[in-house]
Amino acid sequence: MLTTKSATRSDWYNNEHVPLRMNHLQSFLAGARYFALDSQIPSWVALYDVDDTATFSHNSYVRLRANRSPREANLVKRLSILDRQTCELVMDSGASILTTSLASKNPSRGIITSGKP
Template sequence: MPLGFLLVTAEPGALVPLEEFQDWYNNEHVPLRLNHLPSFLTGARFSAADSLTPSWLAVYDIDDTATFQHESYTRLRANRSPQEADLVKRLELLDRRTYEFVADSGESALTSSYKPTNATKFLLTHWINISGDDAAFHPWSDEAFRALKGVEGWVRTRTYKCIDNLKIGTGVPKGPEAQIVPKYLVVHEVLSLAVADLPAFVGASNPGSMAKIEESRTWNLYRAYPSVAQGNVQASSS
């Protein structure tokens, strides 16, 4: 099975104070995954840098997409604590998307991506739909990587294909249309958000006529977390 990636955007909304939201994420939600499951290789959270909503982003590198169907992971949502269940039903948005790995420009000496030591400070995310054959996306990734290597301030780019998603929350409209999301995700790690405006970056990251960027967002690192997989946190008992 391919490598997996979990991306979750969230908006606390009027019914969940930010302090309560942060306490839940930092002290319950993230530890239940990173302190227990070696399949969760990394985990980090980012806040919106563009004043748009959702305001919060969480990303996790997963060792195998099979993890998303494994009981060790699925039971975390099926058996929420009373406190978590109460908070989740009050959130304005919790948008969970699981992905399979497509391509990676490669690890960089500039940052450790989502590991706590020297974590990437800024992300640029592009959600993309492909026109025509999905196979066209793979060679585009390779071409983009070659061009991005010449962009000052660029660190790393990875691409993914969405395999499942679910939006819940008080602000999510009813009906299947609300659950439609772009098929592909591109995550750019950069040293500065100013990279997003560089002509060289814009040119290299634009998929052209073969695809359409449905949404672009910019993010600031809030926190990168230790994990059992990294060997920098002691495993908690289940």
């Protein structure tokens, strides 16, 4: 069951955040959001496949953050954690049965993360 806060975040995420990226920026190839199964914080993570990490310095993306809607600006201001990280696939041996892309025909239903307490 979603709380009012999480329902508001989900509505913003599903109906504003994702469409602005996936429907308007060709460099965004796929995305997925995962919710934590434990009580640790953060309770969710969003991952995106982009065609080039330089995407995040392109004007089309920078404009999205500079011209946030009032709803998004208010929500982002209230987030307890906002940690953006950029990673790049350097090599794929092809030997793994795991996918390296969220856009695959069989994306993973879950991920395992690890961090410092």
